[in-house]
Amino acid sequence: MKTLRWWWALGGIVVFAFAAMRLQHEPRGLVAAGVVAYEHGDFAASVRFFEQAGEQAGEHRFAQRNLALAVLAADDLERAAEVVNQLARSGRAVDLQWRDFLLGNISWRRSEIAEVEAHGPIPPAGALERSIAHAIAAQTAWQVALEARGLWPEAERNLARVEHRIATLRAEQQALAASQMDNAENAAATPELAPASLDPDEQEQLLQQLERLDLQREERKVQEPLQQGGFEW
Numbered sequence: 001m002k003t004l005r006w007w008w009a010l011g012g013i014v015v016f017a018f019a020a021m022r023l024q025h026e027p028r029g030l031v032a033a034g035v036v037a038y039e040h041g042d043f044a045a046s047v048r049f050f051e052q053a054g055e056q057a058g059e060h061r062f063a064q065r066n067l068a069l070a071v072l073a074a075d076d077l078e079r080a081a082e083v084v085n086q087l088a089r090s091g092r093a094v095d096l097q098w099r100d101f102l103l104g105n106i107s108w109r110r111s112e113i114a115e116v117e118a119h120g121p122i123p124p125a126g127a128l129e130r131s132i133a134h135a136i137a138a139q140t141a142w143q144v145a146l147e148a149r150g151l152w153p154e155a156e157r158n159l160a161r162v163e164h165r166i167a168t169l170r171a172e173q174q175a176l177a178a179s180q181m182d183n184a185e186n187a188a189a190t191p192e193l194a195p196a197s198l199d200p201d202e203q204e205q206l207l208q209q210l211e212r213l214d215l216q217r218e219e220r221k222v223q224e225p226l227q228q229g230g231f232e233w
Contacts, residue, residue, distance in 0.1 A: 027053045031063055034070065043074040068102050072109065080106055097148045101155060104141035108162065110134040115169065128176065132169045138162050 034049030050067035064087045072080040084106070088099040111134035118127035139162045146155040 027056045027063065030056065031066060034063075034066055038066070038070055038073065043070050046070040047074060065098055065102070069105075072102070072105055075109070077106055077109060093148070097145050097152075100141045100145035100148070101152070104138040104145065104155075104158060104162075107134045107138035107141060108158070111138060111165070111169075128169065128173055132166060132173065135162055135166045135169060139166065 030049045030053035034046045037046040047070045050063050054063040068083040084099050084102045111131045114131035142155045142158045146152050
């Protein structure tokens with residue numbers, strides 16, 4: 001009896017595995033595989049699964065939305081914007097709402113990248129201002145999406161986050177401007193020190209002293225033994 005149950009369980013596993021393999025080559029199975037890959041952080045595989053699902057389902061909007069999220073997670077922002085615009089070509093209200101929502105996500109990510117640049121060792125000019133501008137663009141996109149849909153908890157949470165982000169970045173911008181103004185005032189108040197000029201006799205004495213130092217340095221080089229560089233053969 002135990003042997004029969006064991007064979008029955010093994011047969012069920014085989015049937016399930018075969019069905020999963022068949023389903024993976026269908027749009028629903030490809031979307032499911034893409035979601036699993038996304039949750040495991042394999043965004044490249046997730047993009048491939050969603051692309052295949054979109055091709056088989058004729059650019060199904062679910063596959064396109066997921067594809068936009070996966071491409072965005074892979075930090076391919078230009079491609080993400082293209083996918084979002086393709087999604088909106090249908091003209092359906094729900095697709096337009098998703099377009100606005102995902103455009104907000106893209107702008108948020110661009111704001112993050114600009115902020116990292118602003119905090120780098122050599123920040124490019126206007127990086128902090130660009131970070132603020134992208135954050136404002138994200139705020140606008142999420143607000144439009146929320147107003148169109150009426151109830152969207154994710155959009156509401158994003159709006160709260162971006163409002164805090166804009167306030168933080170603007171405070172940093174004001175502090176930086178105040179610091180630059182203080183530095184400029186201090187530089188203007190500090191008198192420039194011109195180098196003192198030497199008369200010909202002092203110049204001659206300085207040159208002679210430098211020559212004596214050079215001679216002493218050369219003599220020490222001759223007297224010191226040659227030091228090997230630490231090679232081991």
